[in-house]
Amino acid sequence: MSKIFHDLPHGLYEWVEQSGGGSITRLERHLARREAWVVDITAPGGHVTEGFLRLDRNPIKGSAASLYKEAMICQALEDTDIPAPRLYAWSDDHCAALLARDAGRSDIDKLEDTARQRAIMQDFIKIIARLHRLNTDTLGLDKVLGAKPQTAAELALGDLDLQLRNFKRFLDNYTDPLMTYAVQWLRQHVPLEVPQMALVQGDTGPVNFMFQQNKVSVVVDWEWGHWGDPMEDLGNICVREFWNPCGGLDGLFKLYEQESGLPYQRFSAQYYRIQQNVRGMVGIHAVCAKPPQQEPLAWYLCYRYVTDRATCEGIADAMGIRIARPEMPTTTARADLLVSTAADSLRRDVLPRVDNAFAHSRAQDAARLIECLDRRSRFSATLNDTEREEIGELLGHRFAGVTQAQQALVTAIEARTLDDEKLLQYLARKAYRDEWLYAPVVELYPDRQWSALD
Structure with missing residues (x-):
């Protein structure tokens, strides 16, 4: 069979076939903001490995979010009760991960059955509670995630500071009052009460898990995983539910408290939903200023301007400040x-x-x-x-x-x-x-x- 048309980097096609022990019989670009491919690899005996190929063409060394980190976390979670994707293979040369492809779906926000949405979200919350109870000393991730933070400020600001350092060249020549204020606000309002340190997914919530029937089948997208405050993942859930509404959050964090044995801290959840927005804002603004050829600029512009507005609303909510939508301008100028x-x-x-x-x-x-x-x-x-x-x-x-x-x-x-x-x-x-x-x-x-x- 002739090779399927693709624009993968040189040698990656062959690496996938070698890693999967067969020939590629399906290769389709996945509709996602980050580059990914749906791939089937058929062995000589007819067995088909259903894979999901992720790659990063321009990896940033030491980045707060990295595909390598995601792959190693998935590997570390394989022997736990956390349903993460199985890692078939990792390539240092291509910065690519071949992962198992789950048969479920991720579009919980598209379900019309609200009772089913609630059942799935409750199952997901129980998984996150189990994740936060894992013994961080036995996961073997210290070399991947680095030294464990020692203070509340390190827990809250570690990934943000890393993101700011990684984009320093861009930020040194970029003026944005909201970003300046939001970073300053996060430094001034670090939650000082941390129930314990845990492995957090760092970008968790609706659409970053797959489900079948009323159960979560696999939790995906671990590239932001790190040692952190468990409340950070609750803030992450707020953000992802903002983008992918699926019935609201009523009662879910009380359920988390019951399942994890850790106290739910409302201000911390407010803080971390702002923190994730700001952390993402840095990279999103950089992409919008100089978009790489493969990136969907329309989506990044959407994320940028909706996130900016949501960040203002989040800070206002946390501080009890009233903000108002202004009147928009009118013009008689005709469309070009x-x-x-x-x-x-x-x-x-x-x-x-x-x-x-x-x-x-x-x-x-x-x-x-x-x-x-x-x-x-x-x-x-x-x-x-x-x-x-x-x-x-x-x-x-x-x-x-x-x-x-x-x-x-x-x-x-x-x-x-x-x-x-x-x-x-x-x-x-x-x-x-x-x-x-x-x-x-x-x-x-x-x-x-x-x-x-x-």
Whole structure:
């Protein structure tokens, strides 16, 4: 059989066949933000290994999130009662992992049966409670995850600080008042009461597990795993339930408390849902500023602007500060003829005729990006004037341009000379306006709201 068409790095196709003990008979690009492939490997005797191939073409050495770390955690959990994917093989040369593919589904947010959603989430919470009870000294992960944190601040900020160091070159030349304030807020409000240190998944919750019937069959995506405060995973669950609503969180963290024997701490959950947002914000902003060729920019823009808004709302909730959505600008400027024609052509003439799911998704993303370009051309000047004026009012100084105003605001935030309430209210208005401006990509995840915490 001729080799299946692919654009895998040189030699990876052959490594997969060798690792799986047969020939590749199915290879399809998986619809995911990070590159992955569905692969079947058929042995000479006819046995089919159903695999899931993950690879990182541009690994960052020492990154807070890494595919190598994910692979080693899956391997370490194989002899526990935590259902993690089986690791078939790891390649240092290709930074690739061949994992077992589960037959279940991950789209719990798409279920119409709310009772079934609740049963699955309860089963998942019990798994997370068991994860946090594992003896960290017997997992053999010290060389992979590094030295165990010794203080509450190290537990809360370790991965964030690592992320900031990894993106230092980008951040040194990047101005973003919200990121500056959010990082500062996290440093000032570290939860000091930590029930115990545990292996935490670091990005856990809906869609990062598979289910069959009413049970979780496997928990996936361990690349952010590390030693941490168990409450961090509860904050992670808040974030993933925000993106993938599946019936809310009512009662789930009390169930966790019963199953784990660890106390549920509400402020810690609030803190860590902000921490995960900010930790992710660093990489997302970097990708949006200079997107790699293989990355779906429309999705990253959606994550960026929805996450910015959600971060403001999360901090406001934790601090008891009221924020409000501002009125959005209006303009009489017409849509650019070339831009609107290109978007219409993609939606009318191209998308209905694209059968490949991956290509269809990318063509749809292109149409959304074109529509965002049109909105930026019509509204950016008005929005920039608004930002310049509002920052001027906040700082008591008039600025000639929005870039100068934003730089001055970052300086004031770093100096801690501003009132938290007024600053956060401005940052929230800015985030609401940005989310509105990029509405075509935000529609990928429309109307996302935080679920109430117990």
